[in-house]
Amino acid sequence: MTITRRQTLLGAAGATAALALPRSLMAQSGQILHASWGGGVGDTWTGAFAEPFTEETGNAVRIVEVPNPEAQFRAQAGNPQYHTGIGTFVQGVNLMRDDMLETFSIDEIPNMRNIDEKYWLKTEDGRLAGITPYFAYYGIAVNTNEASMDDFGSWKNLADEKWAGRLGMTRPIYLSTYDLTILSKAAGGDEFNTAGGMELLKGMAKNVLNVSNSLAQQNTMLERGEVAAMPFYSVRVWSLNEAGVDYVKMVIPEEGALLLPYVVVAPKGVADRELVAQWLNFIAGAAPQERGMEISGYIPASNEAEASDAVREKIGMSFADLRAKLYQPDWGHIAAAQKETVADIDQMLANL
Template structure:
């Protein structure tokens, strides 16, 4: 009898251990995005499936994927170009189209696949890079073109981001605006030099840039649509964003699954949920983004806060070859650092 009870107890413990281990742990940046993910994505997913979920905040999400401890996470949010850079490293779990059926409702160009054609990155929403400005100091007409940022009248009135992003985002967009592309960034260099020359400062964080815009220390900056949306929602109606005539840079954010992590089936279900319209609408409404799922229907009151529709935005978006951007990332960071160093002399 004693042996039977011991065996039963061991079996019961194993059952609980198995249930407890069936958890999806999602690493992302700290702040409001993490809270939105927990409240508006993970909670409804867990309610529907019974699968436990948890958010872990990390300072460098792509770095977390490359770390030897990456398998402690089941899902990680990364910038799209970082996801593309990770796609063929062997560090990401691959899924077939049958395993992620919602993939059929996503634009093919924003689904990250490895060399074998397996899905390794799910784009959950997108923002865009436009020109954000303080409407007390400038108007949308001042920035009909990206090239307007190099006008000497903005000397000391702009800001520029750190080289790691200026090399991937600003330089790529500036090249496109002047007839180049991700492979040919030469046409964008002079414009980047002009922006750097007009910049009062290099901003070090989103909060830093929010302050500079709000106080009017900076008139305009190439910046994220989601940040403009958040500032407006917080009452700063004088912060506006314009998409120049050459378009805005589409910035999708992707979720990847580190290879070797436990609970692959639970993670698969979670990844498919992230690709679906329901979760994408929820996270967009709370974060100021746009769903990548083509079936997503945003409520009219939210569209009113954006001032446009998803379909109209998509027509204005430039989607570069992010693989090329990634392949040249290090050399372009070095180039931008040199440009900034020269401007500071």
């Protein structure tokens, strides 16, 4: 097997994270093993997807929480121990490019017909390499005890000198993928033309109190008012609000927020392929995606999904209206340019 550039970059860390499963968790006929991030994501997959699928079909799905499903897939290439796993769209693109994913026809997963094709992870010949279960979005989280939501009506406000020492920021690996992309759009460019976005990112970086290393740290910074605002994930703010932290609010600036599609993929050579296709088709349906929204705030990808009155009140609009405010970039280009973009951002930050 040819070792790819990304496999080399994963190195020992990826291999260590993907040690062989205990025999009790090995893939078995009639049971789906799904690799998921931990915490709230695992709970969502259990309650919204796995348990209902088991009740409907009689086939068990076990959610196995791991630090990085992509690393598991790479370490187990040629001998997959999981049937499916969740990932970001960029991770899905990289796995697909490295020929590590099982592909399916649309006839095998017909529920994908109810999801806009621009959100599909597909090969050049049109086969599905991943299923889109839901979205989050990347906007600006504001502690309303420290600032007004109106203070961040534009992404450009993050570069305003008045916020010196008052903002939070994530690491360059995510800045390259998310922050730079949406800041470039705000500056009149896009993921292909990022010069203006880099200038805005530089201005924001000058205002940053702390570059956080984890989502837990970012949550704490916002909740305690250590920062007034920072670019952040909608589902994290949803979780804070559900926990009673109602003074942290999500702002979609006038230029829009960045749509973050997730994908569920199956490793190449997966066992029980027919059952896996049935599971993937279930994931692509409206009902489990609606349950996922109720549990953790993920936006359904299916055009047939409808918001309950309670959900509509929380998000202030329908799913269709919300999706219309979100920017979907070319994730393939972003994934291909990521290494170079991270290096450029590292250099920019070092020169501040």
